[in-house]
Amino acid sequence: MTTRPTPVILWFRRDLRLADNPALNHAAETGAPVIPLYIHDGGPVQDRGGAASLWWLDKSLRALDESLQTRGSRLILRSGDSEAELRRLIGETGAGAVFLNRRFEPELFARDADIAHSLKAENVEVRGWNGTLMCRPGGVLNGSGSPYKVFTPFLKSLLAAAEPPAHTTGPRRLDTPAWIKSESLDRWGLHPSKPDWSTGFDWTPGEAGASAALSTFVNGGLKAYSRDRDYPAAPGCSRLSPHLHFGEIHPWRAIQQVRAAAADGRAPSSEADKFTAELGWRDFSAHLLHHFPQMTDTAFRPEYDAMPWRDDPEGLEAWRRGRTGYPIVDAGMRQLWTTGWMHNRVRMIVASFLVKDLLIDWRKGEAWFRDTLVDADLASNVQNWQWVAASGADAAPYFRVFNPVTQGTKFDAKGQYVRRWVPEIAALPDKWLHAPWTAPPEIMRGIGLRLGHDYPRPILDHAEARDRALEALRTITAARHDDPGH
Ligand code: FAD
Secondary structure, X not given: OOXXXXXXXXXXXXXXXXXXXXXXXXXXXXXXXXXXXXXXXOOOOOOOOOHHHHHHHHHHHHHHXXXXXXXXXXXXXXXXXXXXXXXXXXXXXXXOEEEEEOOOOHHHHHHHHHHHHHHHOOOOEEEEEOOOOOOOOOOOOOOOOOOOOOHHHHHHHHHHHOOOOOOOOOOOOOOOOOOOOOOOHHHHOOOOOOOOOOOOOOOOOOHXXXXXXXXXXXXXXXXXXXXXXXXXXXXXXXXXXXXXXOOOOOHHHHHHHXXXXXXXXXXXXXXXXXXXXXXXXXXXXXXXXXXXXXXXXXXXXXXXXXXXXXXXXXXXXXXXXXXXXXXXXXXXXXXXXXXXXXOHHHHXXXXXXXXXXXXXXXXXXXXXXXXXXXXXXXXXXXXXXXXXXXXXXXXXXOOOOOOHHHHHHHHOOOOHHHHHHOHHHOOOOHHHHOOHHHOOXXXXXXXXXXXXXXXXXXXXXHHHHHHHHHHHHHHHXXXXXXXXXX
16 A cells, blocks of 8 residues: 655745746655645734735735645645644644745844744654745855945845756646635735725736736836836836735746847846846845844944934825825825825935935834835835935935936926826926926916915925934034944
């Protein structure tokens, strides 16, 4: 009599795909029954995603389940503390191993290590791979064996060291026992109701949606990516960020496709390199967070925690709701609220407005983005907020304060972006669109636009706000020079 091998639990997390999935491939190679599992963790160490992320998760899990069903399997859903749920499923099925793609966020990494340790004591093996980053954190270190803190040498080392894995489509069939109970996704209530604020979310979560977004980009925006990626009205960027966050596509897969397009002449190779470098920022963010876990809560450059942040609930609320009176800022914040996403150039403008013009702590902006972005990603969000606030590892200098009017005029010269998201000022001619308060009264009367009524007057004067921000900076640089320990 032959004994059947004990099942392997394939614990999906932020790797919601079948292609290029190392944990899945290894699970299938064992020849054992495979139990695909997703745990909606209510335990103390949670994924720090917000409401918009949960909207995405709901659809992505449905898509993953459908794909698994085409391979004769299905997704088992459980909710509760991860370790308790794993133990329960092991008890029900006699599974002898748990395979997973690692999470590198420090709290999750430590939690997974604890789970692996405790299951090992019960003879259940936990094995992990890197299925989400170009290179696992720690995989590239500088000449003295320390983590890089500057992006350019990090990227250079990464591209020299990392081997793009061969493309795989995943096993054709998976043998999953039919009797295992699953919870119902509908009952998890991840999709918002009362009210449903997601009606403007125009996305196709899931692996197929990720592939479609990538091909649209490769056959479109890639050709002039380095120029057009800065123009929020242009289809110049890939919009892959939520797909990448949920692991619906491997970053190397995206790079292989842009490189293939460069190789067969569909796009210049410099554009493929630029796109690869942007993905490098994603890896760099994950790598920084992994090595410097305190950066979620404190400034990477500690002197910046002495910044005299203002407590300004009204200013914060005007920023969140897109009612600052600065059209490019308001357009960005409304795009975020309506679609769960904001263009990168505009993210930089609105973030600069919050931390410099309003002098509000970057952590408040980071928290709002975390709740409202479909691509909210702990490492990328914190790293980018600290980049704008100048407190990050390889950050923009604090004295570079974006002027929202000149940024708008430069990157949305014809006003298509602002007119789409701030329709109440759409009739303003281009000349005044980014600074409506400068329009002559007869123009305003002619189009029937009343500032302070139809659209807010600016909540602050940018020139004064800039001076205030630079003064705040002087207080911390002066304090640093007074510090004898410095
Ligand atoms: P593309 O230009 O097509 O770039 C391709 C991919 O490269 C992106 O999908 C993303 O994975 C990666 N990438 C590009 N730029 C960056 C960057 N600066 N940092 C890290 N990765 C990058 N990105 C997130 O994924 N999650 C976040 O929570 C997030 N928060 C941000 C907060 C602020 C204040 C700022 C300024 C930027 C933030 N970004 C974040 C980075 C960037 O804005 C988005 O990744 C990008 O806008 C996504 O659009 P795209 O997929 O079309 O990008």
